[in-house]
Amino acid sequence: MKRFSLIFMLVLAFGVCFAEVYEVKPGDTLWDISQRFYGTPFYWHFIWESNRKLVKNPHWIFPGWELYIPPREKLATAEVVKKIPPKPLVNWQLQVFVPYISKEPPRKLGVISKHLYYPDKGLYSTGDTVTINHIRGLVEKGELLLAYRIKEEHVKDPFTKKELGFLIKNVGLLKVLNVKADKILARVVYSVEPVMEGDLVTVFGIPVPIVKLIEPEVSLNGRVVKLPEDREVASLRDVVIVDLGKDDGLDQGDVLHLYTPFWKKEVGSLLVLKATSVASTCLVMRTDLGVRVGDSVATKPYLEVK
Numbered sequence: 001m002k003r004f005s006l007i008f009m010l011v012l013a014f015g016v017c018f019a020e021v022y023e024v025k026p027g028d029t030l031w032d033i034s035q036r037f038y039g040t041p042f043y044w045h046f047i048w049e050s051n052r053k054l055v056k057n058p059h060w061i062f063p064g065w066e067l068y069i070p071p072r073e074k075l076a077t078a079e080v081v082k083k084i085p086p087k088p089l090v091n092w093q094l095q096v097f098v099p100y101i102s103k104e105p106p107r108k109l110g111v112i113s114k115h116l117y118y119p120d121k122g123l124y125s126t127g128d129t130v131t132i133n134h135i136r137g138l139v140e141k142g143e144l145l146l147a148y149r150i151k152e153e154h155v156k157d158p159f160t161k162k163e164l165g166f167l168i169k170n171v172g173l174l175k176v177l178n179v180k181a182d183k184i185l186a187r188v189v190y191s192v193e194p195v196m197e198g199d200l201v202t203v204f205g206i207p208v209p210i211v212k213l214i215e216p217e218v219s220l221n222g223r224v225v226k227l228p229e230d231r232e233v234a235s236l237r238d239v240v241i242v243d244l245g246k247d248d249g250l251d252q253g254d255v256l257h258l259y260t261p262f263w264k265k266e267v268g269s270l271l272v273l274k275a276t277s278v279a280s281t282c283l284v285m286r287t288d289l290g291v292r293v294g295d296s297v298a299t300k301p302y303l304e305v306k
Helices: 002-013 030-038 041-050 072-077 092-096
Strands: 020-023 066-069 100-102 110-113 129-134 144-156 163-180 183-191 200-203 221-226 239-242 255-260 263-275 280-287 296-298
Touching: 020 030, 030 041, 030 066, 030 072, 041 066, 092 263, 129 163, 144 183, 239 263, 255 280
Parallel strands: none
Antiparallel strands: 020 066, 100 163, 110 129, 110 200, 129 183, 144 163, 144 200, 163 183, 221 239, 221 296, 239 280, 255 263, 255 296, 263 280
């Protein structure tokens, strides 16, 4: 980066304007990047306008992305952004790195294997490189991949005993550095817990930001079926899993009303962060008594609970 910056300054000295390419780091915002390159945060919209094909919402940028930074000399003639998308209600990490239940696991592109250069290292965190045994699918240099872990197979509804599927947890975001035959070298650009040998890898799909709370039109009621790490009680800002999903008409952004088996009045509310066909992972937005497995949820207030 230092050598690139020196070349950049030398080129400017000879009267030619070239832009830098900046790789997004964990915690970066366009506001911060503007401050870094221009000395003011208020030019962030010029960076966004120059990267609109990649950055759909300026409030969300992902580690590992490479952004074009327009030269300061071009800002005077750059188009001013007229309409800015609304700010998401939750950050992207909450939509990506939450446990969820799915009938089928994600399509497997590869498996984290022994490191080519550090075979004794089995745990990897942000900044580390990992080796992936490539199983299937086209993978290109610079692409972002998702490392995930199957926490539990054959998850059953604790009340109906119906099998729901797999409990899955995404653990890290990887950027492909090189692809050679059946091996992929990648760097961990973000992780919520150590990426381990044996973790699985799939494509990274950018989630749709949740920009407003939605009151579902369909009338549904269900139950909380799983708490994080099998805890007894979940609190404010924790996530819980309910037995309603896309097949029932539920989707991300929907709000659920929370009840307990002993109270016929609302005691909290949940926000759907991620919905699969069979279940939904929800953020506890409000709770008076804590949330437990067996608590009832409904899309409409004061519905008859199970």
